[in-house]
Amino acid sequence: MKMFLAFAAATAALATGIAAVPQTVAAKEAPPAPGPARPFTLPQMTTYSLPNGMHVTLIPYGNVPKATILASVYTGNIDDGGNVWLSDMTGALMEKGAAGHDASQLADLAAGMGGSLSLSNGLNITTASMDVLSEDAPQAIGLIADLLQRPDFKPDQLEKVRADLMRNLSVAKSSPNAIARDAFSKTLYPGHPYGQTFPTKEQLAGYTLDQIKAFHAANFGAARTHFYVVGHFDAAAVRAGIEKAFGGWKAGPAPTSLPVPASPDPKVVLLDRPGAPQSMVLIGERVEKPGANVDFKAASTLLGGYFSSRITRNIREDKGYTYSPRASVADRVEGAFWVESAAVTAQSTGPAISEIYKEIRRMQDEPPTAAEVQGIKNYMNGTFVIGLSSRGGMANSLSSLDLLGLGADYMNSYVGKVSALTAADLQNAVKRELPLDKMNVVVLGPLDSVRPQLEKVPEIASKLPE
Template identity: 40%
Template sequence: MKGLSKFPITRQLQTGFMLALSLLAFQLPAQDKELPPAGGTPKSFKLTDTHNFTLDNGLSVTLIQYGSTPKVTLRLVTDTGNIDDGAKDAVSDLSYQLLTEGTSTRSAKEIAEAAANMGGQVQSSVGINASFLQLDVLSDYVGDAANLLADLAINTKFTDEDRTRAVNNFVRDLTVQKSTPGNQATSAFYGAVFADHPYAKVFADEKVVQALTLQDLQSFVKTNLVAKRSHLFIAGKFDPQQAEAAVKAAFAAMPGGETRQISAPTKANTAELIFIPRPNAPQSTLQLGLAVVDASHEDFVGLRVMNTLLGGSFASRITSNIRENKGYTYSPNSAVNSRVKAATWQQQADVTAEATGPALAEIIKEIKRLQTEAPSEQELTGFKNYISGLYVLQNSARGSIINELWFLKSHGLPLSRLENYVQLVNAMTPAQISALAAKYLTLDKMTLVVVGDESVKAQLSAVPELKAVYKL
C-alpha cells in the first residue's frame, strides 16, 4: 500500500514480549510496592566481522557471519519505493509483487518449489524509501539461493493476467485501508506536515492504480531495480567463499543503472487542526505531532530516548497518565518515525469520545512538564536500561541486523553507530532530555488530527492550549 507498506527497519518486538520486558526493566516509583532489584550494567551490541565488496556493475555486497543456526538470509535491498512512484501511484508495490510471480526462466510455481527445496521461501517488500527481495534458506544452499534471487531481480517477466489480478487485489485492500480512522488520521497528518513532498501522499488513487500498464511496471523495474542503487546482504552461518563466488557469478548481469538523490522536505512546521467527521463514532482517533530532525542529526538518538520516556513505551508518562490513571484509552503510543532526510514525532491514541478534550489536555500537560522539569535520574535510568536491552535483543536475529545496516547506510551513518548506540543512549542526562523536549516539541508548530463525531469539537475549544494555538 502506498505509504503504508513500511520497509521493515522496525525496532519492535511482539507486543506481549515488549510488555513483559518493560515491566521487568523499569525501576519506577510505585506506592505500596517493592521496587525490583537494580538491573545490571547495560551491555553494548557487538557485530561480528563483515566482509564487503562491490561488483563491477556497482552492486554492493556485505557478508555477515552471524549466529550458530544453519540458516542464512539473503536480502537484496534497493534504494527505491513509493518515493519513486511519481504520478504512477503504487507502481512500486505492484512491480515488486510481480517480481516473485515468474521470470523468463521460471514460473511462479517453479520459484516457490525452488525456494521450498532450499528450506525457505521468497519474500518481497516495498516501503517509502527502500524495497527488497529476500530468501531465507538452509546454509548449504547459499549459492543456489543467490542464483534464484538474481533470477528474480534480473530476468523479470510480467504478464497482463498477473497485472490484472495484482491491481484488483491491491484496490480491494486499499478500500479497506482507507476506511479505518487510524489510517485516515495518518494520511491527513503526513499530508499536512510534508505538503507537496512525495512523503505527503499516504494513499494511492484507485483510478490511477487501475490505469497502470505492463509498460509502467516494466519501466519502473528497469529504472529503479539496478545495481548502483542496490545492496545485497547475506547474514547467517555459511561458507563465505562459496557465497562470494556465487554472488559474483549470479549478479554480474544485473544492470548498473544510475543513482539518484532524494530532496528533503522544505515545509516549515505550522500549527494546523484537521477534523475528519466520523458520525456516531464511540471513539476519537487523535494524532498530534510535527516534523523533527532526521536520523543523521546529532540530536536524533536523544530524541528517541526522550520519546520513549514521554510516550513511546508501556511505562511512559503519557501512557501511564491517559491509560493507567485516567482510563481514556487502551493503547496510546508516540514515536519518532524516520524517513530518508526527514522524521516526525507523533503521539497517537484512540480515546473514548467523551474523553477527547481531557485526553489531549493530559498529553499537552505531560509534554509541558517534561519541557520544564527534568526527569529524575532514577526514572531516566529505567528507560535507558529498557532501550539498551531491547536494542541488543532485537539485533539477535539475521533480519534485524540487516535492517540496522541498511538504516545506517541510507542515513549516511558510520558502522560504528551500531556498536556505540547503547553508549550514546546511556550518556543522555535528565537535563538533556528536558532540553530536547523544549527544543523540538513546540505545540504552536504541531499538527493535530482528530477523527470522530462532530459533537467532540466543543471539547477541543475547552482546552486552553488548543484554543490559543488553533484559534478555536
C-alpha cells in the same frame, strides 16, 4: 450434606494453614539491581563493491547452519512521480513470476532451500530476502537475482495484482487509523511522496503493464542496491555466487534525492465520523533526523514510547481515555517526524489532547527522575540488543541504518551513547524537537460532540478550521 460438611472442614483447615504461612516463611528477597549495560560490537564484517556499483556486506554470525540473504534496492514510493502505488504494483507483479518461474514455482524453489522468498516495498527501499540452509546460500542468491533482474511481468497476472491492491485500498480507506494517518502525512509533507499515502481508485485502475515495466527499468539497478548475507556460510562460495548472479547487472542511476519542503505552518485538521464512539487523535511534528540523536529517541520513549511511559500512564491508566496510546519517531531519509497517536473515547477527546500537551510541557519544564532515566536506558539497550539477536534482525537493522547513512558505526556506538544519557539530555531534547506551538493535530471523530471540547483546549483553539 456430609460432603458439604467435609468440604467446609477442609476449607477451614486450609485457611488456617494459609494464615500461618507468613509467620514461618522468610520475606521474599528483592531482585538484584541490574548491572551496567555491556558494550555492543558487531561481528567482524566484510564489505566491498562490485564494479557495477553494488555494495556487499557479509557478516559471519552464529553456529546454526543457516544464512539470511537480503537485497536492499533504494527505490520505492519516492520514485512514484505522482503515480501513487506504482512502485507497490511493480513489486507485487515481480513476485508473480521471474525468469520463467511462476509464483508457485518460485515458492517451491525457495522451500527446497529451507526457506521462503519475499519482497516488500517502502518509501525509499524495496527489499528481497530469504533465510536458507547454509549450503544453499549461493543458489538462493541466484534466485533473488532472478526476482530483481528478470521479472516476467505477465499480462495475465496484472489484473490479479490490481484486484488485490484495490481490496487493500478499500480496507485501508475504511480504517480510522489509516484515514487519520493519511491526513497527518499530507499535513507534514505537502506535495511530497511522503505525503501521498493512497492513490485514487482511478489511478490504480489506470496503471498499465508498460508503466510497470518502465518503472522497473528506470529504478532497479546495481548502483541502488546493497546486498547482505548474515549467518553461517562459506564466504568464498557466497562471494562467487554474488559475482555470478549480479556482476552483469546494469548500474542504473544513483538513489533518488528528493528533499522535503520546509515545514509548513502547524495545522489542526478535523475529519467528521458521525456517531463514532471513538476519536482517532494524532499529535506531532517534523523533527531532525533522529538516528544519531539518541537523546530524543530516549525522550520520546519516556513520553509515550513504551507501556510505562508518562502519556500512557496518564491517559490510559489514570484517566481511562484510551486503550492504546503510543508515541513513535518515524525515521525518513528526507525528513523524520514524531507523533503521539491514540484512539480515545469520543467524550474524552478534548481532555486527552490537553493531557498530552501537559505531559510534553512537564518534560520541558523539569528533568525526569533518575529512576525514569535509568529505566529508559535499560529498556532501549535491551530492545536494541534483542533486535540484533537473530540473523534477520541483524540484516534488517543494518539495512535500515545504511539507508539513513548511519551504518555500522551507529550500531557499535549505540549502547555507549544511550548509557551516557542524563536527565538534562532528555529534557533538552524535548525542548529542541517538540515546541508546543509547532504541533500538528489531526482528529477523526464525531465532530458535533468533539469540536466543542477542542474549543476548550488552549493550545489548539485558535487553530481550529472554520
